[in-house]
Amino acid sequence: MKTSIDIGTDTAGQGVRIDVQELLATRLLVQGNSGSGKSHLLRRILEESAELVQQIVIDPEGDFVTLADAYSHVVINGGDYNEREIAAMGARIREHRASIILSLESLDIEAQMTCAAAFLNALFDAPREHWFPVLVVVDEAQMFAPSVAGDVADNVRRASLGAMTNLMCRGRKRGLAGAIATQRLAKLAKNVAAEASNFLMGRTFLDIDMARAADLLGMERRQAETIRDLERGHFLGLGPAISRRPIAVRIGSTQTSTRMGTHGLMPLPQAGGEDMRSMLFTELEAPAQPRFFPPEPEPVAASEVLERIAASEGLHEDVDAPPVLDILEAVEEAEQGDAVVIATLQDMLSDPDCAFQPESFLYQDFSVRCRMQKLKKVPLDLAAFRRRFALAKGGVFDPAEPRWREMLAVADRLPHDMFAPFLQIARAAMEGEPCPDDEILGRAYGSRSPGRIRRLVEYMEKQGVIVVRADFGGRRSIGIPELGLSTEAE
Template sequence: MTVSIDIGEMTNGQQAGMDLEELLATRLLVQGNSGSGKSHLLRRLLEQSAGWVQQAIIDPEGDFVSLADKYGHVVVDAVGTEKDLQMIAGRVRAHRVSVILNLEGLDADRQMKAAATFLDGLFDADRDLWYPMLVVVDEAQLFAPAAAGEVSEEARRRSLGAMTNLMCRGRKRGLAGIIATQRLAKLAKNVAAEASNFLMGRTFLDIDMARAADLLGMERRQAETFRNLDRGHFVALGPALSRRPIPVKIGPVETAGRGGSPKLMPLPDQPLEDAKDLIFTPSPGEAMPVRVRQPEPVATTSDVLDQLTSAEQAGDAEPAGNLLDYGAREEGIAEIIGEILSEPEAAFQPIATLYQDFQVRCRIAKLPGGIPDLQVFREKLSVARAGVDKGEVDDSAWAQAELVAAELPEDMRGVYLLLAKAANAKAPCPGNIEIATAYGTRSPGRARWLLSHMEERGFILCATDLRGNRIVTLTDLGWQTAPGDEAAA
């Protein structure tokens, strides 16, 4: 059975049809400068063929997600890990569901990696799942660049390989590539050369017009034709379209993209003085810059000695049962450590210096039971640096976290408990700065080393989702943090 879909009309008023079965075997290349109607063409093609064939759309700008409401496409946001995305791609082929891979919000490097992972998942499906599918890639020059750019070499290589597989080897697996690009000169030639059908829109640069004319078998002097095309008008050629180049006007669409061309709007009518107030007066609820407070004066040596003279030692007291057991004595110790860490630069002082300060403050506060030794101080300092509050977590669950943390060195326990606190609350993974501060350093590299060390010892498992956010799994507890930006302050 031959299925012909209507993409618009020719100059003579006749319907411009596209043979869908021929398209599945021969692939399509769409080219046009920004504003030429390229996205409108893809939307028309997708709407007309939605009821006939499964579709997968690689959407870098989130422009095609509106198809989901009317035609039942499932929007796949690029979140989670690459393994998750590859498994989703496998299920897409197994269940024959049309999908839109929304890459909006990702930088170019991560867009390329996500697209490559998804395309590889479609390509690697079992032979029994090789059903026909249209794979539409908008802005294909981003995913199959002709030359190296600002993205990493790994991302470029993976994405180019996936696009090459789609266009060169995808036909036998039922994958029909439809790629759209703003500039042919920026698109890898081995990807563009595999298309047998072409729809060429308005183009201004000589090099792109020359390549378009060559692909359509036109003479170089006819290349000027592409410069004079109106918006939504294309020159079509190919076995699924026409055996000779014909001009086509793309028909209307039923859904609208979230983007579109900007429309002129009149400026608001308001007096000049009101405009000044809008700019120079803070809006309600607007965040105001925080003034840095000057540190309080530090007590002199003579003041400390005077206070020590009147200090008295109390009797011994029973030590705490665990790191977060707040008895009367433990509350005093926690308060003193909190005062120490509240001072500027205290979190980054050597442990010996902090312990000396701690001893002095314990004597001033007349801490009952004597001053804890250095070992106990190390443990409690690591917990205090991590900002762990027992009231925020469940006692039984936290007892397990404490048991696991006890197997780590004293200076690492607070970091583990910091991660445990975030994982227990399903909060974002702490950033490198927060982890480094909990460890007593300013170095983000030290924080990364610390996580690697804990991962090597089997305490945690680190992963990165497609947006570049870090996810930490505590293997002994089975807890997992939400994705968090490792560069967050």
């Protein structure tokens, strides 16, 4: 079986090959400034070895996702999953020997490091029976194994650096062969870089990076200047899988390319000033999303109600009952009172500070408003008002509507003060909208404290009413198992 791949030609035009079997045992370090051709070199190695070995690519910029168009790679968008799901995928990947591209381009740097650490640790912790050989390519490795503390949290940096150290130092016995690329050796942790035995050094300009590259290649300091003069796509190679002496390599062409292609000059658009202004500043209205509600029962005609009442009178002639007109008057008064309650609650909640007022003050305000509507008595006592006001803050002004029935049955498992934030979440799930943020939930709960809102959400999750899911992009979605619904990620 062929175990070597062709990566390019030397100065004499002879082919330069990498022994993949040896590479798996000795690892690879690629270095070069931005624009030196590192990604092109990694793509050439991946394409040539795609049929020989399982491949896993940690891709912070989404440069390598196009490999899936020509080869059997599966693209995983890290921003769509949480840490537990990423770890579970890592274990399955080792078991099924799938070639994977983990794209992290949608995440910020901290989330990228956290996601990569969880993924690499899952690969490393796979059971012994799944220790199959795999080439693990990490582009922009200085991000995941920084030499000094940066702007990220210290626990995030330690976790990411630990995962990269495990890959390069202890991964060989577990079948993991690291091939890492960095723009600057000075930014890459030394204990990570030192574990590689094969090197491909591209163009670099800073003296400290040239000196370190020359040392790794076994060159004298005065020869380090040649590294500055390398052209794009040209590298100096050394190592047991490449050559026993430093060799100049011109990397060959690739079958695939990045989604953006190469960045070259192109003509500017011909649109005039007014046309360009129109294109930039014209407001585009997003089409309204259709809302789906369960069908409501057909209204019953007044004549049919009278017939039913008359029929009931015939069945109970021996029982003293109020006249039909008195019943209809009571029904009409109740309907009028409910309409006033709904209108009053809507009017009260039009004030954004209303949700933060004491309940006693709110009930007094409610009573005054009802009397101003010429009601004979206040339709709700304090306990009933507390419940209706909580429902109204959650967007449910008429709890008798059939579409709210199942949602209110779930809400009844919670204290009344939690009705409003739960209903905000449930309504967003029913209508296919993004998950309400902490500010919206805080207004519904009557609190401006972020800590209380977090504890509120945790309590509802412990009660089994909701299930919270957060991806590495920081977007939160909340599911309601009993309703079979979930909000969109936000």
